[in-house]
Amino acid sequence: MYTPRHFSISDQQELLQFIQDNAFGQLISSHNDRPEATHLPFLLSQDGERLLCHLARQNPQLDSIDEQQVLIIFNGPHAYISPRWYHSPGVPTWNYQSVHVYGIARTFSDEDRLISVVNQLSEKYEAGAENPWQPEYSAKMLRAIVGVEVEIKEIQGQYKLSQNRPAKDRQRVMQALQAEGEIAIAEAIEQWSKS
Template structure:
């Protein structure tokens, strides 16, 4: 990924937070024929006891992508955060041109199929628990345990042990303070949730309060 120095994110906590908050990511592999293949999946983002990051997910067994894991090559997992159009009319200075602000993380690592039924079940339970957390009456796989175990034959669970992370947080860092304030104000006026999330990220990085 091309990352100009202004937009290079090095803070591991910011990167991890982005990955966890936007965990529906894109898994990209390259087949023996050199053609790329992509699948969109919800991931669990974890740190192990050593501090290393690993990604856990599952896909349908008929999906051929998991068979590429046997090639022992790195895969790429793309985490896309909020993004939005930036109008030149929002800047305090001129001339300016339109651009796009966005946040993304690229994770690289070797994938491995998880064979243990208990481990596969743990992935399913943890994934459900994560996305059911806001439900006043969360659905639990244990409630239909036999049914879930039968369905497990139709999926492939896997992990990616991350060897490299690239974070690109393009949040107008190459502009002056008044221009950045203008972009934040423009994003905050937008009806789009992603635009307003970008504004929050920009304020957080600057240490500015909503009124300041």
Template sequence: MYIPHYYKNENLEEIKDFLTHNSFGLLINQVDGKPWATHIPLELEKDEEGKDILVGHIARGNPQGKSFIDSAEVLCVFNGPHAYVSSSWYKDEEVPTWNYIAVHIYGKLTILSEEATMESLHKLVDKYEKASKKPISLKDMSPKTLRQVKGVIGFRIEISDIQAAYKLSQTREEDHPKITSELMEREDMGSKAIAEKIREVKP
């Protein structure tokens, strides 16, 4: 991903927090010579050695799985909030732009055993059921229902490279008050979220 140096985020803890709260991403690899992408949750976890990894699963019927081989390199893309920025908010004449947060992760994919896949599914459900009014647990489901795990391919990704772009009008610090106030007046949550992030930008 092309990232001008003033938009590059190298704060690993901030990036990891972003991934934890924005785990629904794109898994991209090659299928029959063509790029292939699947929208799935990709959870940030740690392996047995304490290294950061991504864990996920896809439907066994998904053609992408046919190209899964141990040690194959894949790309995972995570999108955060984004917003159009009008240059009418600037003190000086300039073209409009778009602010956004995006993280790309490269890594080596390894297919999980059925047991490890089931363990990852338990973690996934438990994480997101916490916000439910009546949380469910896979532990309470029948063996017949849980046999559906045979219909998915679980995997883990050993992270080799993290690229994080936080484009938040860093080059227009003097315009930040106007940009943030205009963004906050919009109805969409993306604009409001970007406004809050701009306010966190340190000179």
């Protein structure tokens, strides 16, 4: 990913936390000499060295993904930034947070591993519900999916949050975004303005 110096995020713990907080990503691989992508939730292993997910067995991406280098993209909040919000001259742009993970994909069909992945995903996204749904899967349902484990080789992060603008401009950008209801990206700009 092209990352100008002032937008680059290299702190490993920050990048892993971003993945945890924004775990719905795009799994991109090569299939029949063209890029193929699937949008799905991921689990980050406790040691931060692997990502886990599952695909429908009928997904053609499974035909060639095993042992292939893949790209997974995780996005956070984003919004259009108008130059009318600046005190000093500028151009239209977009603020965003994005993390790219490169790694080697390996598929698995072991029922116990699949149950573990599906249960962990359910627990994560059912957490906080008044009456959380309890996973219960038949062998037939599990045969309809294939697990994918991605061994992480490289993580790249970019938070483009007006860091290249003067403090007065960043303040005006945050105020304009809040007025437009873009609270998450405004909060991200505020957080990283203090860094």
